[in-house]
Amino acid sequence: MRKVLPTLAAAVLLATAGCAGSDAGSSGPIVVGSVNALSGAATFPESSQAAKAVFDAANAAGGVNGRKIEYKAIDDKGDPAAAAAAAREVVGGDSAVALVGSSSLIECEINEKYYEQQKILSMPGIGVDPACFSSPNIAPVNVGPFHDMTLTLLYGTEVLKLDDVCALLEIAGNTLPAYQAAIGEWTKITGKKLKYVDSTVPYGGSDYTPYIVKARAAGCKAITVNPVEPDSIGQLKAAQAQGWTDVTWLLLTSVYSENYAKAISNAGAGVYVPAEFYPFTDATAAANQEWRDLMAKNKIPLTSFSQGGYLAAKYFLAVLRGMKGDITRETVTKALREMKPISDPMVGTPYVFGPAQAHHDNTAGWPIKLATGTNKWELSARDWLRIPKP
Amino acid sequence: MLQGALAGLAAGGLYAVLAVCLTLMSRLVRVVNFAQSATGMFGCYVAVFLAVHLGFPEWLATLAGIVLGGALSAVLGWIVSTWLAEADTGTRSAVTVAVLLLLISLAFILFGNKPQPFHPLLAGPAFTVGGVVVSQVTVVTVALAVLVALGCRAVLARTSLGVRLRALSERPTTAELLGIPARPLSVGVWTATGVIATLAVSIVAPSQSNDPTSLAMLVVPAAAAALLGGFRRLDLAVAGGLVLGMAQGAVAQADKLSVLRYFLPFLVIVALLLWTQRKEVWDAAR
Numbered sequence: 152m153r154k155v156l157p158t159l160a161a162a163v164l165l166a167t168a169g170c171a172g173s174d175a176g177s178s179g180p181i182v183v184g185s186v187n188a189l190s191g192a193a194t195f196p197e198s199s200q201a202a203k204a205v206f207d208a209a210n211a212a213g214g215v216n217g218r219k220i221e222y223k224a225i226d227d228k229g230d231p232a233a234a235a236a237a238a239r240e241v242v243g244g245d246s247a248v249a250l251v252g253s254s255s256l257i258e259c260e261i262n263e264k265y266y267e268q269q270k271i272l273s274m275p276g277i278g279v280d281p282a283c284f285s286s287p288n289i290a291p292v293n294v295g296p297f298h299d300m301t302l303t304l305l306y307g308t309e310v311l312k313l314d315d316v317c318a319l320l321e322i323a324g325n326t327l328p329a330y331q332a333a334i335g336e337w338t339k340i341t342g343k344k345l346k347y348v349d350s351t352v353p354y355g356g357s358d359y360t361p362y363i364v365k366a367r368a369a370g371c372k373a374i375t376v377n378p379v380e381p382d383s384i385g386q387l388k389a390a391q392a393q394g395w396t397d398v399t400w401l402l403l404t405s406v407y408s409e410n411y412a413k414a415i416s417n418a419g420a421g422v423y424v425p426a427e428f429y430p431f432t433d434a435t436a437a438a439n440q441e442w443r444d445l446m447a448k449n450k451i452p453l454t455s456f457s458q459g460g461y462l463a464a465k466y467f468l469a470v471l472r473g474m475k476g477d478i479t480r481e482t483v484t485k486a487l488r489e490m491k492p493i494s495d496p497m498v499g500t501p502y503v504f505g506p507a508q509a510h511h512d513n514t515a516g517w518p519i520k521l522a523t524g525t526n527k528w529e530l531s532a533r534d535w536l537r538i539p540k541p
Numbered sequence: 542m543l544q545g546a547l548a549g550l551a552a553g554g555l556y557a558v559l560a561v562c563l564t565l566m567s568r569l570v571r572v573v574n575f576a577q578s579a580t581g582m583f584g585c586y587v588a589v590f591l592a593v594h595l596g597f598p599e600w601l602a603t604l605a606g607i608v609l610g611g612a613l614s615a616v617l618g619w620i621v622s623t624w625l626a627e628a629d630t631g632t633r634s635a636v637t638v639a640v641l642l643l644l645i646s647l648a649f650i651l652f653g654n655k656p657q658p659f660h661p662l663l664a665g666p667a668f669t670v671g672g673v674v675v676s677q678v679t680v681v682t683v684a685l686a687v688l689v690a691l692g693c694r695a696v697l698a699r700t701s702l703g704v705r706l707r708a709l710s711e712r713p714t715t716a717e718l719l720g721i722p723a724r725p726l727s728v729g730v731w732t733a734t735g736v737i738a739t740l741a742v743s744i745v746a747p748s749q750s751n752d753p754t755s756l757a758m759l760v761v762p763a764a765a766a767a768l769l770g771g772f773r774r775l776d777l778a779v780a781g782g783l784v785l786g787m788a789q790g791a792v793a794q795a796d797k798l799s800v801l802r803y804f805l806p807f808l809v810i811v812a813l814l815l816w817t818q819r820k821e822v823w824d825a826a827r
Contacts, residue, residue, distance in 0.1 A: 192654060192754070193654065194654060349799075351793075351799035351800060353802070353803060355752070355754070355755055356755070356803070357552070357749055357755040357756070357758075357759065358549075358551065358552040358749045359749070360548040360549065360551060360552070360676075360749075360790065361545050361548045361549055361789070361790040361791075361792075361793030361794060361802075362793055363548075364544050364545060364548040364674075364790075364794075365545065365793065365794050368544060380655065380656045381656045381751065381752045381755075384656050384751075385749045385751070388661070388664075388747070388748050388749060389748070389749065391664055391665065391748075392551070392664065392665065392666065392676035392677070392678055392679075392748050393548075393666060393674045393676060394665055394666035394669075394674055394676075395674075408655075410655045410656060410658075411656065413658040414656050414657065414658040414659070416660075416661060416664070417664070
């Protein structure tokens, strides 16, 4: 017994020392997390899949300063409680150094305060809710629905020269003020006003005919909407059933998919979207080549979501590789705060995390168009459309 | 307002068709079939799958979907009339709730949660009255509702099949003792309503948002409409469906009332229940 005790004590000491060693993080893997809508009614799995593909490729090439990246994509099930638990699992439990490539409908709003407490930074691939663009600790890679709405309105009135633009807004939670601000920004730039705003349009409605009839009766020539795919399809079909085929749709990146294009038989006078990343449906573009190859290799769908996740991981790797010394949450946070802007041909605005209190700096979209009968997205511009700086 | 009401008529026609199916089921086989529109939804989804992935021609795929909707309903009917023949209406109806949830989940698992490229059977306006557009879908669904209701009434009132069905619904045990084949007739009713519901959903689904949940939940406004006829009268079920659709359309025209739109079926259900129970003494009503 006498002999056993010291051995046991030594073993325990060794074991705890081992744990402490991995906590300090000088040789073990670098843990990076993300919180995503992987199951539930609306799922966006491609963003974290793409980020994982980037990290896997980096690991295969030797990792960062000899250390591998361990990427953990946690499901928030579209549920606030699960989103909070997911963040605590990966930030508290797994001691992630940062969150990269998240894509969720609710995550930012639920977890922004927790990230501030834990002094951890998040670089979502696709940020959706307003909190993604108003927190000091969150800086999404994408443009976001609010700047996207300003852009789509700018394109409609300034490039297509449309008058009598109306808005049908699908409001979930507290997003109305953010959309109103986006429309206000367009008014400030152009001096124009919307003919009519209906912010009572429901999410997931079955029949949108009454809202379409109302907009038509009000004299709208073009309609901007912030829809999810099925809703937008329903709205376009309602307009078609009414024989309203000369209306222009100014929509957001949320409907930019090949699936959507296939489901639309009549697009009125055209569906216009400012794509948040260089349009992935342009198969020959050099801007997307590297991303396209990596996605094809890993069998990840080509979507805006996988573009966002890919870019988030790529930016993060660039920052990580530029760091000297130990890689911990503290040093990663410092490096992101002090990083220099990174340009990429896939986006119109360079990315920088920086020390700002809010991150809503991506202000460029590439206009694309879906015409009636084509079932295919086409480029409708040769350069990025940008929101002019005030 | 009139324009809004007419815009809601397409939805109203669909509610009316489903309400007629619900009423038939309740009268003839003692079931409130909560899976009524879910079977239709599932049939449609399979039709789209056949057309898109297996290259079936559009009409054949739609036909296959309708047959499948009928078959699903028949299987469910066979199960209920075999194992729950003597059970009360509540128990028999509860089975259909399980089927409703099963079909919604199954549709998500098999077909994913991305929108499906439904090919419209009918598209565009049919005619215009004083600047108000009435779509082809509206005309067809409303006509279908009225025709189905009239047809069922004629069958029930004028044919020997109708007499046997009525006997079965009024006095099931007596009818069976008289040699009326209860199970085949019940399964027949289930099949017929399954086919009608799938046909109606097939016509309407391509013209509106068509995710599994919203299509399957069409049973709620349909139930409100059927309740107007007390789950017994076909004419009132049709009227209920049409009025409910038009009211929803009209309400959406006023910004202040618009939020009410999706609560209307529930409000109608509560109001009708209170009205029909108005003469009941509290203890007796329970």
